[in-house]
Amino acid sequence: MSALSNSRFLKMNGLGNEITVLDLRGSSHRVTPVEARAIAADPRSRFDQLMVLHDPVTPGTDAYMRIYNTDGSESGACGNGTRCVAWAMMSDPAMSRPLSEGLVLETRAGLLPVERVSDLVFTVDMGPPRLAWNEIPLRDPYPDTRSIAVDSKLPEAPELQGPSAVSMGNPHAIFWVEDALAYDLAAIGPVLERDPVFPERANISFAQVTSPEHILLRVWERGAGATRACGSAACATVVAAARKGLTGRRAVVSLPGGDLVIEWRESDGHVLMTGPTELEHEGTLSPALFAGAA
Numbered sequence: 001m002s003a004l005s006n007s008r009f010l011k012m013n014g015l016g017n018e019i020t021v022l023d024l025r026g027s028s029h030r031v032t033p034v035e036a037r038a039i040a041a042d043p044r045s046r047f048d049q050l051m052v053l054h055d056p057v058t059p060g061t062d063a064y065m066r067i068y069n070t071d072g073s074e075s076g077a078c079g080n081g082t083r084c085v086a087w088a089m090m091s092d093p094a095m096s097r098p099l100s101e102g103l104v105l106e107t108r109a110g111l112l113p114v115e116r117v118s119d120l121v122f123t124v125d126m127g128p129p130r131l132a133w134n135e136i137p138l139r140d141p142y143p144d145t146r147s148i149a150v151d152s153k154l155p156e157a158p159e160l161q162g163p164s165a166v167s168m169g170n171p172h173a174i175f176w177v178e179d180a181l182a183y184d185l186a187a188i189g190p191v192l193e194r195d196p197v198f199p200e201r202a203n204i205s206f207a208q209v210t211s212p213e214h215i216l217l218r219v220w221e222r223g224a225g226a227t228r229a230c231g232s233a234a235c236a237t238v239v240a241a242a243r244k245g246l247t248g249r250r251a252v253v254s255l256p257g258g259d260l261v262i263e264w265r266e267s268d269g270h271v272l273m274t275g276p277t278e279l280e281h282e283g284t285l286s287p288a289l290f291a292g293a294a
């Protein structure tokens, strides 16, 4: 029987980005890709990202998080999921600790301080963007990642060239487009996600800059497909837009699920993301899910 059988989970979302939160603090179990896919396959616990809490690693932090995509792969960052975890740790009766207004979460990519703005709204300090080609990572040694070349040839959309590349703890490519709604993500996304220029694949954004303070964004996520919102993509897009002089360092990013406010802070170069969370339901993982997943 899986160590996860009968574990309690929270089904949440951040702007429609489907998030399942699993609290494994106090346990040494590490979720396998097979287990993650099994949890994603159940409609009650299905997710774009599974956020798994582990005991804190670095002194002064509140929990260590592992982040899984629908396909079982792991990521170093998930902005929408981080807000959901913060809500859970501050407000869920079974998970909460004596309350303060903030906490610090950790992933393999670094520390994420979170502040509560109101009941359901949180600001996450997503840390500094990583802009060097080998940090993103890219295959080729670009001196400037504001515009790179992809190998993919897309006869249906030849204008999709020269994306910006940014890591927010996970790799992002941002294509600058006239009409973000014009693209068939399911057709184009899988090709660009696996373009050979991205050795660890990439999250693919289609960004339409509508003013120096506003961007319309649609995202094809690595390992999860088209989602209603992607927080780290919104951060990466504002950083890339500001570097290209398309927007200022603060912008509202409108995604299919709603708006995020992103600020690339001047003082320390960190990116701040503010947005809502929502609890949908809680449940327990059925042992039957893991029957074939030992």
Ligand SMILES: N[C@H](CCC[C@H](N)C(=O)O)C(=O)O
Residues within 6 Å of the ligand: 017, 048, 049, 069, 074, 075, 076, 077, 078, 079, 080, 081, 170, 171, 203, 221, 222, 223, 224, 227, 229, 230, 231, 232, 233
């Ligand atoms: N939805 C998440 C990002 C998931 C990124 C994941 N698809 C990856 O493989 O990096 C967010 O709100 O930031």
